Amino acid sequence: MVALIILVSAALAGFSYYRARNAAIEDAKTQMRTFSEQLIDRFSVISGQTVGFVGLIASIPNAFLVPPPDRLNDKTALLREFIRRSPQLDGAYAGYPDGSFFHVINLKSEGWRRALAAPHNAVLAIRAIAPNDSGESIQHLSFEDSTGAIIKSVPARTTNYDPRARPWYQAALDTAGTVSIGPYEMATTGKLGMTLAEAHKGNPKIVIGADIVLDTITDFLSAQRMSPDTVAFMVDASGNLIIHSNRGVMARIVAGKAEADSVNSPETDAFIRSLKSNPEANLVDVGDRTFLVASKPVASAVLLKGQRVVVAAPLDELMAPANRALLQGLAISAVVVAVAVALALLLSHLITKSLEQLTESANRLQNLDFATPVEVPSHVAEISSLGKAMNRARDAIFTFALYVPKEFVKKSVQAGYFTGRSAKREEVTALFTDIYDFTTISEGHSPEDVVAMLSEYFDILDEAVNAHHGSIIQFLGDSIFAMWNAPIPDTDHAENACRAALAAEQSLAHFNEAQCAKGLPEFRTRFGIHTGQAVVGSVGARERLQYTAMGDTINVASRLEGMNKVYHSTILASAAVKQACEHTIEFRPRGAGQAKGRAAALELYEVIGVRATTQAIDREKQTVSS
Numbered sequence: 001m002v003a004l005i006i007l008v009s010a011a012l013a014g015f016s017y018y019r020a021r022n023a024a025i026e027d028a029k030t031q032m033r034t035f036s037e038q039l040i041d042r043f044s045v046i047s048g049q050t051v052g053f054v055g056l057i058a059s060i061p062n063a064f065l066v067p068p069p070d071r072l073n074d075k076t077a078l079l080r081e082f083i084r085r086s087p088q089l090d091g092a093y094a095g096y097p098d099g100s101f102f103h104v105i106n107l108k109s110e111g112w113r114r115a116l117a118a119p120h121n122a123v124l125a126i127r128a129i130a131p132n133d134s135g136e137s138i139q140h141l142s143f144e145d146s147t148g149a150i151i152k153s154v155p156a157r158t159t160n161y162d163p164r165a166r167p168w169y170q171a172a173l174d175t176a177g178t179v180s181i182g183p184y185e186m187a188t189t190g191k192l193g194m195t196l197a198e199a200h201k202g203n204p205k206i207v208i209g210a211d212i213v214l215d216t217i218t219d220f221l222s223a224q225r226m227s228p229d230t231v232a233f234m235v236d237a238s239g240n241l242i243i244h245s246n247r248g249v250m251a252r253i254v255a256g257k258a259e260a261d262s263v264n265s266p267e268t269d270a271f272i273r274s275l276k277s278n279p280e281a282n283l284v285d286v287g288d289r290t291f292l293v294a295s296k297p298v299a300s301a302v303l304l305k306g307q308r309v310v311v312a313a314p315l316d317e318l319m320a321p322a323n324r325a326l327l328q329g330l331a332i333s334a335v336v337v338a339v340a341v342a343l344a345l346l347l348s349h350l351i352t353k354s355l356e357q358l359t360e361s362a363n364r365l366q367n368l369d370f371a372t373p374v375e376v377p378s379h380v381a382e383i384s385s386l387g388k389a390m391n392r393a394r395d396a397i398f399t400f401a402l403y404v405p406k407e408f409v410k411k412s413v414q415a416g417y418f419t420g421r422s423a424k425r426e427e428v429t430a431l432f433t434d435i436y437d438f439t440t441i442s443e444g445h446s447p448e449d450v451v452a453m454l455s456e457y458f459d460i461l462d463e464a465v466n467a468h469h470g471s472i473i474q475f476l477g478d479s480i481f482a483m484w485n486a487p488i489p490d491t492d493h494a495e496n497a498c499r500a501a502l503a504a505e506q507s508l509a510h511f512n513e514a515q516c517a518k519g520l521p522e523f524r525t526r527f528g529i530h531t532g533q534a535v536v537g538s539v540g541a542r543e544r545l546q547y548t549a550m551g552d553t554i555n556v557a558s559r560l561e562g563m564n565k566v567y568h569s570t571i572l573a574s575a576a577v578k579q580a581c582e583h584t585i586e587f588r589p590r591g592a593g594q595a596k597g598r599a600a601a602l603e604l605y606e607v608i609g610v611r612a613t614t615q616a617i618d619r620e621k622q623t624v625s626s
Ligand SMILES: Nc1ncnc2c1ncn2[C@@H]1O[C@H](COP(=O)(O)OP(=O)(O)OP(=O)(O)O)[C@@H](O)[C@H]1O
Pocket: 434, 435, 436, 437, 438, 439, 440, 442, 475, 476, 477, 478, 479
């Protein structure tokens, strides 16, 4: 039962872990999909807003159709509002075919503040570049505070910044509508950024652009991680790493962009390779860790269009909840198993205790000990019904044992079966008794009184026979037939039969005294004892057997009983009995006698008593045993 419980709990724990593992993986895949979607949504928002503004400025006639320094305030007002509404922007600008450039910069980024030595309360920088008469590019730089007031203007200086040489300028000229460029390294801050740019409808040589510093996306990527070691990155259509949630890798991307060598880390390479086999989601082993890798194309946003968001989460971290669930499950199953084992042990103890009690009762039954009833209180229905059945069996055997010698029943119960009709030749001593003039006694008393007196009488005989290892085989009206050495083996069977007869005679003397005192008839008794071979066992009809003994030995014992009437003796025994135990029992020879129905005469011996020497030994034995 315990093994079964452990097996079942282990299977359940394993099964629940397997389910939890699969559920965790499915859940992780869902989370990754959601994460990628969130990321793409984020891009879409960033991209959507930026594309909206860039597209708007590039599509209507406005201050940007003339290069700086013309309409500087209008340009500033427009871009200031543009940046205020799109905090993720790094800056917005316009590039002109004559090399002029107008740029409003969001000073939230440290890189720009340092590069421009911005005053601490500046929030925007306005940068206007225009060629002078000699064709040099002159840069005017001023700073605005949060109220829009100019708080500092930097003296004009030449610059070699040429918008026309920047990747976004050419890309916008070559592409209709808003184009996304990058990521690439921003000229001034060295940060990785992306640009959304569009040629102005009013003058396709004028390009409106806006920069998105990828820190925003990297921050978003790292901020949204699903687990401590989850990595998220963007790859372009050919599998090159664009943006990575890990700042260290981002730095390598920036450095790599300069040297144009691959910045993919072996880990990321493994993830990227896996996408080729199954872009949706798969498990990738990197070193001794397994990652769940999922990716999703950026379809909606102009920004990073055609690229893929890749999320790779270590399975052990994803499984952490499942492992916790497993540990909890195991802990709970351990508790359940412990409780179940305890209950099982308790139950089995209760069951075994009851079964032990039943076994004890069965053993008592084997020994025909009917004194203690089979009381086996048990909540287990089967056991209590077994106990009841045992009680019924006990009653049946008890009743049975009343009708056949106890020893015979004991032997049969111990053997576990009643041998049925079977008898075999054995050396036995047979004793018959009979009451003088019982017919007359019966005539003078009611049957109930007779039975009552007879029962008391038989108890006396039964006690004397049993006390000397004999067994009463049959009750025959007023007489009994008892036997020694079967069914109870007894090497001194002849001696013990004589002792039993002497003991019975002694007890009957008291019984008869009492009878007289009550004005009731005496039960004077004759005893006949013979020893020799007899066929002993269950004889009779198939369905109605009787345990008895047959043969001349038995007949002679019965005849000797009757011959007491002739010899006026009480206990008559044969020569065989006298030879068997004359050293312990005293006999008086009564000569030869003719038994009814027998040709051969019988040497008769009256049993007088136990020899004095033997009595001394008996007393000695008694002292020792008491
Ligand atoms: N095998 C037996 N089974 C049942 N009852 C028996 C059996 N043998 C004898 N009896 C009954 O027991 C009673 C006594 O029989 P029994 O032959 O001992 O005569 P008795 O009156 O006792 O005289 P006796 O002094 O000869 O013994 C009789 O009433 C008889 O019916």
